[in-house]
Amino acid sequence: MTRPDPAQPADPDRRTRASGALLFVLLCAMGVGPLFNYGVSVSSALIIDQLGISAGQLGLVVSVVFASAAISSIYLGRLADRMSARAQLVLIFAGTAVALVVGAFAAHYWVLLFAAVLAGPAQAISNPTTNRIIIRAVPPVRRAGWIGVKQSGVQASQLFSGLFFPAVSLWLGWTGAALGAALVALGLLAYGLAVVPTPRELAARAAREARSGPGPESTTPAAPGDARAEDPDGPSADRLPATVWIFASIALLSGFGMQATNVYLPLFSMEAVGFSLVLGGVATAVSGVIGVVSRIWWGRRMSAGVKASTLLLMISAGALSGVAAFLAAGLWHLPALIWAGAALHGVTVLGANVVINAGLMQVVAPERIGAASGINSMGMYSGFALGPLVMGALRDLTGDFSIGWLVIAVMYVGCFGMALFLRAHGRRPPRPRVTPA
Template identity: 65%
Template structure:
């Protein structure tokens, strides 16, 4: 019989849902800003570039705090980390709700960053402690899909509520959702006393082991961080540049270039979110079946480039069908990259270093998230068109593909299949 604190007993469906929500809570702020962008631009009298700067500040704050928060995730209780995620997001949304100036929105963006930065270290740490090894990749796929579930929720919730109650009502509604999720998390996330008991229990020194991952091996806890972690961080940065530029500007692109309504522009983002949930589960199954991460990432990059071509075609030929095609390809491909990367991290990094490794990867990812919207917004301001911005997104995917090929060659050179 399993003890109450054993991994198998702890890995409940309720805990899995909370981890999914923990991944989705942080992005509520930036998705809310993105899908309500046309309204916010009109209300505050700002430009598309200034809108991009709001999201850039979010992810810059996340990138700066990622490594520290990743190390913190290895030391504090899971409940404390859930407090940072859910309540931190709620505070940022409340500040944004009453932001009648652009600068106050930037303050809210700074507050939103750390809540997102700790989400990957927290959820990865919980999984490696609470979930049996053979189920971890599947759990990674489900919890990572929380980001796209948030995109779906935001695309439907924020525009509809904003039209009825204004941006203030929509942001306050998002804050209430986040607080409610935090209260629910208290039921499923182990209390600090139980976590401390598990931490204080004597643990045998883990031997140096090799795990068949199709491309890489785990290392002993005495080893330095595996080089593959740094490759993943760079891949996360370049894919994140294109991914977040698309997430932020897809609704505005639909409204300004193709004359979509605010709600329909939000639906375009929601479509990507729905497909992203399914695709993340599919990519996690491929990883669980033993697929090589670098090969999957090459497929993801190729599909993402096709999505960029669809967006360019939609603008050139005023073809809404191509916008929906691009949104679908965005969801199928690059929104699944983080599943592959995080599953790869769990395969190669010892349990006592997973928070630090996740923090390093998050720093790369959030650096990309910060740069992508900033650059695309500036390009739109300068050219008064999204064409150059979409070309920039395509270039970021090409660079991501180059690093992925280098990773593939490195692992092949080491004699791994």
């Protein structure tokens, strides 16, 4: 009896063919979860009037989403290593649709909070699911590029929501807009299930390819610029390398500043330089559009062999420059610095997750990518939940955003330090492996 090649994961999901249709499904899987967040934010005036709540209470809804995602991330990441890709797509798309439907008919504030709790897990499993599909379906040399595209789905969702929710709300109100977004999610689910093969199809394909020998997607040794060179212990199916926790720490610190800026940039621009509500929203949209392009670019840098630590050092330094621009805009009332800060925000910190997720694939065995992605998601969503809460609290305590920007700067300094630690960690000699006698 022929023993299976240990370099080839037993899970037949790895046989899924890389295609443009599959890449579109992954992009949508990343973008559909935030539909609830963005819909609530864009429709804030309608929801506040409909439920009779304050702006602070509405902001808490978004924090509950991210807290729910952070709490469920580790469990869902481990679950992603055991569930089929199609079942995970159902959790993502149908879970988002359920949250939108519950939110659409929320007659009381607590119902909207309950919808936020439901929206969290759908976002938490999106990274483990998409990473798992990529590591099994895409050749190693193309993975970082695919990650750059699929991570840009979050910014694509931001753009879609900014156009869809206001337009439909003017016609059908918040309830109609939320129900319409739920239908979009279900339509994308149907398309995704049509693209991703069934388990029976995957098993048949795996049997055919097993008879013809290993394919070109076999595990490859670490290249000089590969993040595996930054983990002296290398990939292991038995445990998660320390690099996973370093990446999760960077995700938390960068996520703190990223989401605080996303939430409060419009209000800051209105208070600091007198932007209108529309122009403040445009500033956020500008960073989102730039973020779509930058995420693809950072992914290509990873594909070109640049070390993850090098890119994260560049991102951290650029993000600090963006915070400096916002601080200066507030001190000197210069609108041009708002645009500069928004551009730097989009170019730098919005691309951090691309580098982190691509780095994870280089240091984690395919069988554990879901668990590793879950840990990273826990860090990221914890930062997402804390950032807006701290920024808003400091704004209420001090009357402006200056202290909040300084706190964000400290977080980016922490990112820079963790990137240096990642680089130093990679220079350690590998620990000897003890094999049983």
